[in-house]
Amino acid sequence: MAARLPEEARARMARGGVVPLTGEQALAAFDAAVTAEDAALAAVRFDPARVRAGGVPPLLASVITAERRSARDTWAERYAGLPPKERAAAVLHLVRTEAAAVLGHPGPDRIDPDRPFTDAGFDSLAAVELSNALRAATGLALPATLLFDRPDPTAMAAYLHERLAPSAAPPVLGALDQAGAALSGLSGLEADDDLRKQVRTKLRALLTQVDEAERAGRTDDVAGRLRDATPDEVFAFLDQEFK
Template sequence: MAWGPWAGGGMAGVEGAEEHLLRRGLRALDPAPAVSAVGAGEESVVVADVDWERFAPAFTSARPSPLLADLPEAADAMGGGMSTEGPADKGQSFVDRLAGVSPVERSQAVLDLVRGHTAAVLGFREMKAVEPVRAFRDLGFDSLTAVELRNGLNAETGMRLPATLVFDYPTPQLLAEHVHDTLFGAADVEPEAAVLADLDRLAGAISGFSPENAARGLVEARLRSILAELGGAAEADAKSVVSQQLDAASDDEIFDFINQELGRS
């Protein structure tokens, strides 16, 4: 005989245990009705008060469960949770809010949406604690938080994301790109705008570094190298423009240029 969690004294001394299990879909059992529910003649009995809508999607988020496959309540919960249909009407408000904005702003808004819900699920006070390129598993996700993130994003966008979303798209950046492309189609962003968007994402990631992070020195060196390269390219472009102007100038224009830049001797 297998028992679910006992209410009251059954969890005495384990702080937060009842709340922890309730979030995962297991309600604490009142001893009297739980004992009375036991029938006779059964070879194996499980007595538990399960919230299938919460428990089943989380329990099966990483892999199918033959244990639950034959239970109608669990099958219904898993079937509703794993639907991959397109956006529902209630998601139009999110789509409408981004109507008319540039592709770069739209992509950033979707990334902020994913990071904001991720932070809320994990109990972070600020969105910047969620680095766009850091894996969900490294952020502390488990099957329950994956389902909570899925539910939050579905409610916000009207999508039907699966409970496996953090396994299918293992970073906030990849998940945001999937959400964006599903809602708006693949982004058609000019190269210059794409670079600026990447810089914004990089700035967001760097802002989450602690002062002791060993990667700070490597990032700084790389950024200085990029700036030097940009400066060299700009200087070369400026010299090229001056050279072209001098080649096309008349003698009088060249002497005027010398007088303006160097002054008369």
């Protein structure tokens, strides 16, 4: 049966750390299993280094020790250290890299970011493998249906990026967005003069607060500059202000 396994299945097993047995090794393991007293045995050969690289599963924890990795070595930590404008591209590169590894391609360039995974050769087992790889890299809890919900690398990367880097906008901007949405969905605003006046008054009051905060910031800045300025710098500043 193993001799008839397709190359894709062999490659998947190898990535998981499973090493092929020769016929002689397999028969010897079978003979040992038949004479053993244990109720459940598996004749399998592992490459400990590859198993560790992919994360030691609980089933093998007693036979293969996991190497503790510094958090600074994880992909998620490197992602967090990137400038915000580079993070989306980093996530897409991760998805394409892991997808290429699952399919046995030499690198991410073989993965078209807009081509559906199923068209690229993914089946259900490959989908699970990709999800597990992305879960290990990002630390996110990902659904089993990830590949089918996000059917191409671009869509999947956008989803992961959203999960990894939620909007860093200040809460006040989010509140303003909500207010704008409420106004756009408010029926009767065009016909209700009193309501429009109330909304306009509140908005102007908010703008006044923003303007006052801006003036206060400028005043603090000017005060700091004048406090440490030389007389010549003070006169130059006044000339500039009153031009």
